[in-house]
Amino acid sequence: MTFTCPAPIAAKDKVLLGHGSGGKLSAELMRELFLPAFANPVLSRLEDQAVLEIGGGRLAFTTDSFVVKPLFFRGGDIGSLAVHGTVNDLAMGGAQPRALSAAFILEEGFPLADLRRVVDSMAQAAKRAGVSIVTGDTKVVERGSGDGVYINTAGIGVVADGVNLSAAHARPGDAVILSGAIGDHGAAILTQREGLELEGALESDSAPLNGLVEAVLAATREVRAMRDPTRGGLASALNEIAAQSGVGIALREEAIAVHAPVRGACEVLGLDPLYVANEGKMIAIVPAEQADLVVRAMRQHPLGAEAAQIGTVGGQAGLVTMRTAFGTTRIVDMLAGDQLPRIC
Amino acid sequence: MTFTCPAPIAAKDKVLLGHGSGGKLSAELMRELFLPAFANPVLSRLEDQAVLEIGGGRLAFTTDSFVVKPLFFRGGDIGSLAVHGTVNDLAMGGAQPRALSAAFILEEGFPLADLRRVVDSMAQAAKRAGVSIVTGDTKVVERGSGDGVYINTAGIGVVADGVNLSAAHARPGDAVILSGAIGDHGAAILTQREGLELEGALESDSAPLNGLVEAVLAATREVRAMRDPTRGGLASALNEIAAQSGVGIALREEAIAVHAPVRGACEVLGLDPLYVANEGKMIAIVPAEQADLVVRAMRQHPLGAEAAQIGTVGGQAGLVTMRTAFGTTRIVDMLAGDQLPRIC
Numbered sequence: 140m141t142f143t144c145p146a147p148i149a150a151k152d153k154v155l156l157g158h159g160s161g162g163k164l165s166a167e168l169m170r171e172l173f174l175p176a177f178a179n180p181v182l183s184r185l186e187d188q189a190v191l192e193i194g195g196g197r198l199a200f201t202t203d204s205f206v207v208k209p210l211f212f213r214g215g216d217i218g219s220l221a222v223h224g225t226v227n228d229l230a231m232g233g234a235q236p237r238a239l240s241a242a243f244i245l246e247e248g249f250p251l252a253d254l255r256r257v258v259d260s261m262a263q264a265a266k267r268a269g270v271s272i273v274t275g276d277t278k279v280v281e282r283g284s285g286d287g288v289y290i291n292t293a294g295i296g297v298v299a300d301g302v303n304l305s306a307a308h309a310r311p312g313d314a315v316i317l318s319g320a321i322g323d324h325g326a327a328i329l330t331q332r333e334g335l336e337l338e339g340a341l342e343s344d345s346a347p348l349n350g351l352v353e354a355v356l357a358a359t360r361e362v363r364a365m366r367d368p369t370r371g372g373l374a375s376a377l378n379e380i381a382a383q384s385g386v387g388i389a390l391r392e393e394a395i396a397v398h399a400p401v402r403g404a405c406e407v408l409g410l411d412p413l414y415v416a417n418e419g420k421m422i423a424i425v426p427a428e429q430a431d432l433v434v435r436a437m438r439q440h441p442l443g444a445e446a447a448q449i450g451t452v453g454g455q456a457g458l459v460t461m462r463t464a465f466g467t468t469r470i471v472d473m474l475a476g477d478q479l480p481r482i483c
Numbered sequence: 484m485t486f487t488c489p490a491p492i493a494a495k496d497k498v499l500l501g502h503g504s505g506g507k508l509s510a511e512l513m514r515e516l517f518l519p520a521f522a523n524p525v526l527s528r529l530e531d532q533a534v535l536e537i538g539g540g541r542l543a544f545t546t547d548s549f550v551v552k553p554l555f556f557r558g559g560d561i562g563s564l565a566v567h568g569t570v571n572d573l574a575m576g577g578a579q580p581r582a583l584s585a586a587f588i589l590e591e592g593f594p595l596a597d598l599r600r601v602v603d604s605m606a607q608a609a610k611r612a613g614v615s616i617v618t619g620d621t622k623v624v625e626r627g628s629g630d631g632v633y634i635n636t637a638g639i640g641v642v643a644d645g646v647n648l649s650a651a652h653a654r655p656g657d658a659v660i661l662s663g664a665i666g667d668h669g670a671a672i673l674t675q676r677e678g679l680e681l682e683g684a685l686e687s688d689s690a691p692l693n694g695l696v697e698a699v700l701a702a703t704r705e706v707r708a709m710r711d712p713t714r715g716g717l718a719s720a721l722n723e724i725a726a727q728s729g730v731g732i733a734l735r736e737e738a739i740a741v742h743a744p745v746r747g748a749c750e751v752l753g754l755d756p757l758y759v760a761n762e763g764k765m766i767a768i769v770p771a772e773q774a775d776l777v778v779r780a781m782r783q784h785p786l787g788a789e790a791a792q793i794g795t796v797g798g799q800a801g802l803v804t805m806r807t808a809f810g811t812t813r814i815v816d817m818l819a820g821d822q823l824p825r826i827c
Binding site for chain 2: 151152153154155156157158159160165168169172173176177178179181182188189191193194195196198200201202203204205206237238240241242243244245246247248249250251252254255258259261262265271272273274275276277278279280281283284285286289291293295297480481483
């Protein structure tokens, strides 16, 4: 099933959970509120990271807040997620992460032992990604004005030479490559939150993608766009690329891997894996003649072992379609609604 | 009165409001939890901004989350405060702010009209400070898991040539200069929160200090340290400098300006203005022979009209003392306790 129920009109003068979903309402907030107010050419590019010319070099700069619930989940916790999320946004801009900030909003009464566990996890994740946490901040709010801990990380990185990535650079005929199976993060969080016990190991894929990106860029610099399909899932990330590039994207369902436990969880929860968040997967749009090279480069990296070409750029501009296993074609719209709050 | 009551020992395994006060408990959290976990030489400098060598230049990088209550207050709101706070942390590192990120944690049900007001205020503040908001993020949490809106801003700036500032650089004999009267921000927030109606205009001093810093650095590059005395007030900022430089600091009470309405509010609320937050004031520690030059440069700028030398570096290492108007000398300790939550 897809999420196409629009939010009730009457509620539209207030913030809805769906405004944080990474789908249509998030995009609306961006387009109608943030973009007009903050108007500047860098923000208007709508990438997951800003690229700035500073001191003769190109610097990537990005930020994300993390409000995931529960704080500790199979495969990670809010701390490692906060490091991976920002490392990945930098990596998707072709940047080698150099430094992170970490800002904590703590709820009064939050156990210091849990905070220590989160902080240690951040430190380990940063070490694994080869990045330092160089500056930070701590605020405390009263009981009932927060939920344990919220973390913001911002990051800066140096963009590799000869790389010029943008969600607006996809061209008809390009290959759409995905680094692995989808839905692991969202399915792990949601089943844990709902208290579902399912067979098989269901674990977040939360991981730093900068090493995988390095492997791709070592193979070729001819990459049009990279995105990590987080909130809103693969469907929303591809819709953003289709919209910004003014192209269609045609997917083949059988090329998109979904691990069996994720498929099972999605069936129980009534979710479509295409809309479920990933935290350790990337999309690369590359010229067709680079496709094999990029898939091979990804597969040689532990985080890209299941990489595959999942589709092609083409078809009606702005539209993402998928040829299903049954041979029919369906439209893959952007996430609408608020079914998946606090997934990251 | 000063704040010297220690937190109850039994509560010390949980986060207390005082952990966010910018005083002793905040410092303890930094020293015992964050520093050991994130160990790296940049963070260990304990400045309000990290300075990184990137691409041959020096880049300042900083972050702050804002949880101020109420969201709208006399002299500003959470939006302008979030811009000024991060601009000022960059400026205190001698950096010209270049780009900000803005990340919002919204509570479900928050009126979009209020969000628009906050965002417009951020945009205006950024324009005034000459900085662009180039990247951002929005998360939404359920009703009762937030408090309207929390904002994180991170910022990057380019450090001016020939400037080498650090809270560890103060030397005996240096002059301690303050750009204006203290306590305006904290007094405005607290009286409004308590619903106190006091005579006289009580208004936050929230303002971008990068222009004032430029004026100082245009007069001389011989500046040891700059700090904006925000959470924890003038007392806490000077204690940090004294501790990090291993010097004493001797203040003269009559040189420290406090506006009459702030003095009145502090009397009613039982607060010492030395511990009350400022959001548009700066401390500069400079060699004695530069003192007049720096005070003059500040006074020529609208935000430094009341600048004065308020004391001298000297006395027992690590200790801040103040010669009072009555001719006695008191110790000015760091803020302890949790009397001023959510001031920024």
